[in-house]
Amino acid sequence: MLTQGLWWAGNLLILLLFVRALSGKFLSRYPVFYFYLGYVLLESVSSFYIYTFHPSFYESFYWYTQFLGVALEYCVIWEIYSQSLIDFPGVTRMARALLTVIFIAAMLKALMDTTTNPVWSPAEIPAVLERNLRTVQALLLVGIVGLLAYYAIPVGRNLKGMVLGYGVAISASVISLTLRSHFGKEFQLWWQYFHPMAYFLTYIVWCISLWSYQPNPRPRNEIALEHDYEVLAAGTARAIAQARSYLAKAFQS
Amino acid sequence: MSGVIFFIAIALLLLALVLLWAFRSAEAAPARRDLSTAQDALTAFHLELPPRALVEKIFSSEDWDFVSSRAPLEVQRPFLEERTRIARTWLRQTRNKVGELMRLYRKAVRQSRSLQLAMEVRLAVHYLSFLVIYAALSGLIWLRGPFAAKRMVQYGANLAEHLYCSAAHVLLEIDPTALSKFKAERTHS
Missing domain, CATH: 1.20.5 (Single alpha-helices involved in coiled-coils or other helix-helix interfaces)
Structure with a gap:
């Protein structure tokens, strides 16, 4: 009963997100994100239909659509990355290098783990593979958020909400898929509640943050003029020099 | 598992x-903070360090040798407590200033096109090790008092020097026009 309620409420929240984006005319600002939301809604309704009228196909249908969803989520992560760093070319270049390394390393490890571990039965492999793919997503998001926090890059409410909602959803997915592949069917009961509740929470976060269009604040040209930057660089270096000599002399005495 | x-x-x-x-x-x-102009940034980041003579005395064992050999226990204890408090205040202040400098640095370079991953990682690692050392130092002072921590303080000072070199190097690489001015200033100082 609770899961059905969450399912309906979740779909309504997605519809609400579309209504707000269409009435506020900002759907085209986050095209990949809204495409993904459309896919989630379609997949959810199709799942209901298959589950009710063709239950024998449900399991394979579920896993195929899950993997397509995971693939689309990678596209959304790319949208978050490109939109949040659009005004920061140096950080973008660094992020690209960092995320490529994370992606290749984590993906290779995830695929190797999934295919070489003899413990898993064929029935378990989709769950393990999905967990590994979502772990890669988690690492990519950690990389992006780490860079945003490190360079104090200003991000608007829309994008911040997207990242927060995604963070909650991916974390919950990794935890539930890990526990499910570890405990097997014993965890099925919890899975039925945990998973929809986490996604319901995510939709609420998205509804709040994407209620209206709030773009990223445009950074001021902090170092627009060469002279300004020259003063800043020289002044910073001088200040560090002061701190260094202060420390060194204090303890060499 | x-x-x-x-x-x-x-x-x-x-x-x-x-x-x-x-x-x-x-x-x-x-x-x-409003970092719209370099002047604002420099005003925001103004190093106001305590007098050097005071700091030189904090970790020096001479005073403690004198007090521990001549004064009774009732005097030794408050002396040690006071010195510990001053040492921790100084440490906190130094860490805050270096932290402020790093924040300023990151905000200054974040829009630059010339950021280098290797250099940024190196600087971040230096800064992290600086923070770790100062946290450990703070713990050591709390546990064993300021006079026992002298060797570690010197290690921390070396790290601060390393941090300085890396930050200055990056800042100068980003804007080569500042190099000549900076070199001249360093020669004079």
């Missing part, structure tokens, strides 16, 4: 990081 812990740890790391980032930056936004 270790695999389970690994995956759950990554999930919790992501959750904690995202929550911290979302709510912390939301709080910090109104208080964000």
